[in-house]
Amino acid sequence: MLPFRHLVSSEQLTKDSLQHLFYVADMMGHIASTNGRTDILEDKIIALLFFEPSSRTMLSFQSAAQRLKAGIIFAQSSHTTSFQKGESLEDMIRVTASYSDVIVMRHHQAGSAQIAADISSVPFINAGDGDNEHPTQALTDTYTILKELGRLDNLRITFGFDPLQSRSIHSLARVLSLYDNNHFIFTGPPALRPSESFLSSLQDSGISCAVTEQLDEALDTDILYLNRLQEERFPDHALFKQLRRAYSLTKAMAATRDFIILDPLPRIDEISTEVDSLPRAAYFRQAAYGVPIRMALLASMLQRA
Ligand code: NCD
Numbered sequence: 001m002l003p004f005r006h007l008v009s010s011e012q013l014t015k016d017s018l019q020h021l022f023y024v025a026d027m028m029g030h031i032a033s034t035n036g037r038t039d040i041l042e043d044k045i046i047a048l049l050f051f052e053p054s055s056r057t058m059l060s061f062q063s064a065a066q067r068l069k070a071g072i073i074f075a076q077s078s079h080t081t082s083f084q085k086g087e088s089l090e091d092m093i094r095v096t097a098s099y100s101d102v103i104v105m106r107h108h109q110a111g112s113a114q115i116a117a118d119i120s121s122v123p124f125i126n127a128g129d130g131d132n133e134h135p136t137q138a139l140t141d142t143y144t145i146l147k148e149l150g151r152l153d154n155l156r157i158t159f160g161f162d163p164l165q166s167r168s169i170h171s172l173a174r175v176l177s178l179y180d181n182n183h184f185i186f187t188g189p190p191a192l193r194p195s196e197s198f199l200s201s202l203q204d205s206g207i208s209c210a211v212t213e214q215l216d217e218a219l220d221t222d223i224l225y226l227n228r229l230q231e232e233r234f235p236d237h238a239l240f241k242q243l244r245r246a247y248s249l250t251k252a253m254a255a256t257r258d259f260i261i262l263d264p265l266p267r268i269d270e271i272s273t274e275v276d277s278l279p280r281a282a283y284f285r286q287a288a289y290g291v292p293i294r295m296a297l298l299a300s301m302l303q304r305a
Pocket of ligand 1: 128168228
């Protein structure tokens with residue numbers, strides 16, 4: 001049983017709920033690789049509202065829903081929905097809730113997930129709201145770390161290269177701050193330094209944090225978590241063009257160290273493709289774990305697991 005009805009922020013996740021979701025995800029992974037599907041959500045309809053581009057999150061939610069035999073209804077861009085006609089988010093959610101048993105939404109506006117959850121009469125899942133949060137990515141990432149390293153505590157984790165604007169970094173750091181003796185290092189161009197309010201909220205939860213522009217210093221770590229510069233969130237596109245190739249992980253940099261490499265993807269400039277052949281490049285395994293973890297989340301939020 002999860003301690004929340006809606007999942008808006010990774011701050012709602014507790015150690016107990018994570019343990020439960022990982023246990024169910026293991027079972028779901030087994031079902032997916034043996035029988036392919038299970039009928040536990042065959043009487044349910046899942047609404048997927050994606051008002052911002054998505055590949056992995058959208059496809060893994062669809063795959064998870066199919067493996068649970070749930071029905072899916074789907075709206076993709078704000079151009080093909082009544083947003084184009086000026087409809088409010090609140091009205092859109094009210095109506096979608098009357099058509100479905102759970103709503104999954106991605107939206108470009110930070111804070112939109114909370115607005116939607118406050119209105120929704122059915123369970124609501126935030127699939128990314130602007131530069132704010134991406135809690136289901138954090139679930140996927142944490143599950144991957146547990147699978148790759150066997151622990152979630154006593155870790156050094158380096159986050160780059162856009163800790164200011166990456167919602168995946170924000171959500172994962174919040175989840176990992178639940179566990180003992182973790183140390184965070186944020187790296188990237190000075191203009192993309194994490195906000196002071198974000199750093200102090202981590203420090204308030206007992207996490208020690210360092211910020212450095214020197215990638216070399218940041219490579220003394222157990223986990224290198226990289227995410228592309230968030231092009232669509234730059235107020236000044238010229239700054240994006242100037243910074244986009246300033247930081248990039250090459251095979252030579254990774255070869256002499258023993259960190260695992262994670263990336264929520266899409267990969268743009270932050271990791272050279274030659275890194276893919278290293279056994280510690282775990283980002284495609286990470287993308288695959290998105291299906292069992294989202295199966296576990298859907299089944300648990302609909303109280304079938
Ligand atoms: C991330 C996102 O949408 O924030 N992608 C994802 O969901 N796997 C990362 C990104 O777009 O850079």
